[in-house]
Amino acid sequence: MIITLDFKSETPVYVQLRNAVVVAIGRGDLKDGEKLPTIRQLAQELGINAMTVNKAFAIMKKEGFITIDRRHGAMVTKPEGGNTEYREKLEQELTLVISEASLKGVGRKEFLDTCSGIFAMLAEGQRPVAE
């Protein structure tokens, strides 16, 4: 698991870590069912405190991206579908992003094409195990 942290960033380390793992799952670098390193291992690899890793893991657990049990550690999981609460949050977030974008001169077409490109990029890593 290759995760790079920017300690000069204003984004908290535990958020950076959470985001990196979510994108890694999205990209297929981490497959469904795959085990994550232990909290202490990951903390050592990244050179950060175990409690910081724990915080990121606790969030992802709550969000449904991973499951944790004491026997098998953390494991990538598909979140439950039909999440209205999430969809509302997504619409709010997109309203902000799209407002910024259109003011910055990124029009509808360019924006949608960019999104399509990202979906295509992510889909490449999501093919079954046969590669």
Added chain:
Amino acid sequence: MIITLDFKSETPVYVQLRNAVVVAIGRGDLKDGEKLPTIRQLAQELGINAMTVNKAFAIMKKEGFITIDRRHGAMVTKPEGGNTEYREKLEQELTLVISEASLKGVGRKEFLDTCSGIFAMLAEGQRPVAE
């Protein structure tokens, strides 16, 4: 200018204010060239400290969404186009949002339709002054 702040939110007040103004511009509730309230006025309206408003204004000024001079106060402005730096930031942000979305069961089509809908919603408020 109707802006509601959530003091229980974990999003800092100055970020909430900045986001609200950006969306208001995006929605056309604030038109290009329109004057914003003074920092002290807005602070009083919202029941927050003037320095907090100042921080939000300073950020938007830096981002190019508003211009400020001592004579006319703050004024909505169209940012300069051709911003490669912004476009890179946008792609990164969208990669995270789309990773989350697809893991939460929001597929390409639903996502793009949602974006299209938001663009359409924003465009309604962007017609010239003739209404």
Added chain:
DNA sequence: TTATTTGTATTATATATTATAATACAAATA
């Protein structure tokens, strides 16, 4: 002119967030 208002800056203070450190514990594993 004078008085007021503007954005901006500074200093101080209080609180919250972030990150680390040092432990501790029950559950599970080897």
Added chain:
DNA sequence: TATTTGTATTATAATATATAATACAAATAA
């Protein structure tokens, strides 16, 4: 039994956030 796991607690330090009280030059309004 000894070790490792996730989890929890406490303490500490640094940073971020928000408010408060001023101050100042530039511009405006009287």
